[in-house]
Amino acid sequence: MDRFVKQKKHALNKLNVSIRVGDVDKEIIPLLNAINSLQDYYTTSSCAGRIQLFNDLGSKIKNYSIACWHRKVNPKEVVKEVKAVSGILYFKCEPPILHIAARDSEAARRLLIAARESGFKHSGIQSIKPERVMVELVSTESIDAPIMDKNKKLVSDNYIKHLTILANKKYAKAQMKIKKLEKNLKEL
Amino acid sequence: MDRFVKQKKHALNKLNVSIRVGDVDKEIIPLLNAINSLQDYYTTSSCAGRIQLFNDLGSKIKNYSIACWHRKVNPKEVVKEVKAVSGILYFKCEPPILHIAARDSEAARRLLIAARESGFKHSGIQSIKPERVMVELVSTESIDAPIMDKNKKLVSDNYIKHLTILANKKYAKAQMKIKKLEKNLKEL
Numbered sequence: 001m002d003r004f005v006k007q008k009k010h011a012l013n014k015l016n017v018s019i020r021v022g023d024v025d026k027e028i029i030p031l032l033n034a035i036n037s038l039q040d041y042y043t044t045s046s047c048a049g050r051i052q053l054f055n056d057l058g059s060k061i062k063n064y065s066i067a068c069w070h071r072k073v074n075p076k077e078v079v080k081e082v083k084a085v086s087g088i089l090y091f092k093c094e095p096p097i098l099h100i101a102a103r104d105s106e107a108a109r110r111l112l113i114a115a116r117e118s119g120f121k122h123s124g125i126q127s128i129k130p131e132r133v134m135v136e137l138v139s140t141e142s143i144d145a146p147i148m149d150k151n152k153k154l155v156s157d158n159y160i161k162h163l164t165i166l167a168n169k170k171y172a173k174a175q176m177k178i179k180k181l182e183k184n185l186k187e188l
Numbered sequence: 189m190d191r192f193v194k195q196k197k198h199a200l201n202k203l204n205v206s207i208r209v210g211d212v213d214k215e216i217i218p219l220l221n222a223i224n225s226l227q228d229y230y231t232t233s234s235c236a237g238r239i240q241l242f243n244d245l246g247s248k249i250k251n252y253s254i255a256c257w258h259r260k261v262n263p264k265e266v267v268k269e270v271k272a273v274s275g276i277l278y279f280k281c282e283p284p285i286l287h288i289a290a291r292d293s294e295a296a297r298r299l300l301i302a303a304r305e306s307g308f309k310h311s312g313i314q315s316i317k318p319e320r321v322m323v324e325l326v327s328t329e330s331i332d333a334p335i336m337d338k339n340k341k342l343v344s345d346n347y348i349k350h351l352t353i354l355a356n357k358k359y360a361k362a363q364m365k366i367k368k369l370e371k372n373l374k375e376l
Contacts, residue, residue, distance in 0.1 A: 088354070105293075105316050112315075124312025124324060127300075128293050136312060145333035146354060154350055159342050166276070166334060 003131040004103050008042040011101070015043065025049075025070045027175055028096065031182045038188060040107040041100055044134075049096045049141060049174040051167045053078070056146075057087035072168040075161035082147065082160060089148035091160065093167035095139035096120075096174050101132040108133040110188055118181035139177050141170035191319040192291050196230040199289070203231065213237075213258045215363055216284065219370045226376060228295040229288055232322075237284045237329060237362040239355045241266070244334075245275035260356040263349035270335065270348060277336035279348065281355035283327035284308075284362050289320040296321040298376055306369035327365050329358035 001009075015032065018024050024032070025048035032043045052068040066089070067081040082089065102108040108125055115123045115137045122138035145163060147155050189197075203220065206212050212220070213236035220231045240256040254277070255269040270277065290296040296313055303311045303325045310326035333351060335343050 109316065122310070124314050125316075126312050128297065128313075142330075143332050143334070144330050146331070146351070149350070154347050155343055162337070162342055163334070 004101070007101065007132065008036075011042045011044055012036060027070075028098075028178055031098075031178050031185075034182045034185045035098075035100060038185065040103040041111065044099045044101060046098045047094070047096060048178065049139070049171050050092075050094050051078075051164070051171060052092050052094070053081055053147075054090045054092050055085040055087055056090055063087075072171055073164060075164040078164045079157045079160050082153075084148060084151045086150065088146050088150075091143060091145045091147050091163045091167075093141060093143035093170050095122075095141040095170075096137075096178055097139075098137040099126070100135045100137065102135055103132065105133055108135050111135055111137075114184040114188055115181060118184050119177040120181065137181075139174050141174045143167055143170065192289075195289065195320065196224075199230045199232055200224060215258075216286075216366055219286075219366050219373075222370045222373045223286075223288060226373065228291040229299065232287045232289055234286045235282070235284060236366065237327070237359050238280075238282050239266075239352070239359060240280050240282070241269055241335075242278045242280050243273040243275055244278055251275075260359055261352060263352040266352045267345045267348050270341075272336060272339045274338065276334050276338075279331060279333045279335050279351045279355075281329060281331035281358050283310075283329040283358075284325075284366055285327075286325040287314075288323045288325065290323055291320065293321055296323050299323055299325075302372040302376055303369060306372050307365040308369060325369075327362050329362045331355055331358065 019029065028046050028048040032046060035041050035043050048070055050068055050070045051073050053066045055064055055066055057063050100111065102111055112123055112135065120137040120139050122140060124136060126134040126136050143163060143166065147160060207217065216234050216236040220234060223229050223231050236258055238256055238258045239261050241254045243252055243254055245251050288299065290299055300311055300323065308325040308327050310328060312324060314322040314324050331351060331354065335348060
C-alpha cells in the first residue's frame with residue numbers, strides 16, 4: 001500500500017468517527033463521500049458554511065465565537081444572543097471550506113478547475129509533498145459586520161435581523177454550490 | 189534566455205509602465221521591488237488593500253464600486269459618497285493581495301512560508317505550469333457590511349463613520365504586514 005493510500009485510509013477512519021459523533025456538517029457529507037470515492041483524493045476537514053457572532057479581541061488565540069449556526073437561523077435567535085463583549089462583536093457569515101489531499105499536482109489541478117467552475121473561487125494549493133498535494137476550496141459568501149464595540153451597540157435590532165436574512169440567503173447559495181461541486185466531481 | 193526569465197522581463201516592463209501612469213498602489217511598490225529583485229520570482233498584479241463602497245447586484249459582471257480608496261479615508265468622505273443603488277450597497281475593507289510567479293514548486297513553497305509568517309494567512313498556489321508556479325498572497329483584514337438596500341438606509345451615519353475608523357485601523361495593520369513581508373523576503 002503506498003503512502004497516499006495509507007494516509008487516505010487513516011483520514012477516512014477519522015472522518016467516520018467524526019460523522020458518528022455529529023462533528024461533521026450534515027449538508028456537506030454527500031460531497032465528502034463523492035470526493036472520497038475518487039481514488040486520487042481524500043478530505044481532511046470541512047465546514048458547510050456558518051453564521052456566527054464573533055468576539056474579536058485582536059488576537060487569534062483570544063478571539064472566540066459567542067454563538068455559531070451551521071444552518072439557516074431565525075433572525076430573532078441572533079438578536080437574543082447579542083451581548084456586550086470585551087472586544088468588538090462581529091456578525092459573520094462564512095463560506096464553505098474544504099481541505100482535500102490530492103495524489104499529485106495534476107490531480108490537484110483538475111480538482112481546482114471543477115471547484116472554481118462550481119463557485120469555489122477562493123481556492124488554491126496550500127502545500128506540496130511527495131506523497132500528497134493539499135488543496136483548500138473556499139467559496140465566496142461572506143459578511144463581516146461589527147455590531148457592538150465593548151458595551152456600545154452600534155446598530156439596531158432591525159439591522160441585525162436584516163444581516164441574518166442576508167446571511168441566510170448567502171448560506172442557501174453556498175449549499176447550491178456544494179451540490180454543484182458534487183455533480184461536477186463526477187466528471188473528474 | 190529560458191521561458192521564466194523571458195516572461196519575467198515582459199512582466200517587469202508592464203509593471204514599469206503601470207507605475208509610471210500611477211496604476212500601482214504606492215504603498216506596495218517597495219515590496220514589489222523586493223520580490224522582483226529575487227531571481228526566482230516576479231509579480232504580475234497587486235493591491236495594497238482598499239476601502240470601498242460596492243454595489244452588489246448579485247452578478248459579478250454587473251456589480252461595481254461606487255467609491256474606492258487605496259488609503260486611509262476620512263469618515264466624512266465615506267458618508268458623503270453613500271447613495272441609493274439598484275442592489276445592496278456594501279461597505280467593504282479588503283486586504284492586500286499579490287499575484288507572484290515562482291520558478292518552481294520549491295520556490296513557491298519558500299514564498300508561502302515567508303508570506304504566512306508575515307500575516308498573509310490566506311495564501312496558496314493558484315496554478316502550476318512547467319515554466320512557472322502562480323502564487324496568490326492574501327492577508328486577512330476585511331469588513332463586508334451591507335449599509336443600504338435599494339433606497340433604504342440600514343444604518344446611521346455614525347455607524348458608517350465607525351466602520352471607516354475600523355477599516356482605517358485594518359488598513360494600517362495591512363501596511364505593517366506588507367513591510368514585514370518585505371523584510372522577511374530578504375531571508376529567502
